[in-house]
Amino acid sequence: MSSIFSDRISDVPRSFIREILKVTVDKDVISFAGGLPNRELFPVEQLKQASAEVFDEAGKEALQYSNSEGYLPLREYIAKRYKTKNGLEVNPENILITNGSQQGLDLMAKIFLNETDDVMLEEPGYLGAIQAFQVYRASFNAVRLEKDGADIEHFKQILKHSKPKLFYTVPNFQNPSGISYSDEKRKIIAQLLTDKPIIVVEDDPYGDLRYTGREKKTFKSLMPEKTILLGTFSKTVVPSFRLGWLVAPAAYMERLVIAKQAADLHTNYFIQRLIFKYLSTHKIDSHIAVIRDRYDKQRTAMIAALRKYFPEGVDFTLPEGGMFLWVMLPEGISTMKLFDIAIQKKVAFVPGNPFYTDGRETNTLRLNFSCVDENLIDEGIKRLAEATRELLSTNKDY
């Protein structure tokens, strides 16, 4: 019998991480599985005050429908910040406010992808992007990641054998691996793409959360006419507002605005006004400094614990920022099997499988360090190392 549902949605599985989070709600479980910002750092009072000010100053206007591109002062603010933080020239007219950067991904797929069009993305890659592109029935060309960005030889091979329309990348503190592209790899990739009709989707939700190392050049600055840059307030202010943006070359704006109109007319206007009020009456960089300080401590505690408890043969990334770290266990180990043992020991993580477009069994796993108290990290990693030893000692069939 034919399904009432479209083929488009029938093929897309539920988010595996959401399923996993269900088993980690037990209070005794130390969970490195989430991907959330730390709620202790949400600026609740300041947002409450900004909200009251918007109601007082422009209540009626702020509750009305608005334009699809987004609140102009907010777009001007974002453009100015790119200039001062990244030296990037951005025209506010080339900014579209979105319902989180996740909507940016949906709009990318909507305006660029026909069924079976090739999309190149990183392996492992951001699950939300895999899901967004799957809905539009993309074919994936996954490029292997190394600790300083995409494997360039593999990247070249993919370009030789297929014609991806999009290259989706998270160049800073990638979700899930935590790795960042070196300046050198950014330049090589920009050169390789020079005469190719490929659009680069540069997703940068974590760029502000740098704890160590030096700021790198954006793909947007290296390939301004090819790159669509996505940003968000989810990690620096709050995720529930669902407020993000994209920066696109003028040639793409018209279609993007049409797709945005068709999706939801415009992003919540009151929230745009509220966040703009908050940003213009508070020092966002001081707030970001507080977040950075906390996450850096948690990251450092996690690296120290991994070094202390994990056996030889286990490798992991050393993120310079963001919220995630990636662990590679010895070949042949299944982190899905490890998950079952770990949960019995009351520690959780996300097995690597869902971050691969073919969902294969892997020996890799993702750890989140932004949501676990610094003083619980040592105990959690200890439990995880015990679970790993237990699985390794069964030796066969892992």
Ligand SMILES: Cc1ncc(COP(=O)(O)O)c(C=O)c1O
């Ligand atoms: C790489 C990446 N892109 C996009 C998003 C979605 O962010 P937003 O809340 O802005 O939709 C996330 C959220 O975790 C992410 O890790």
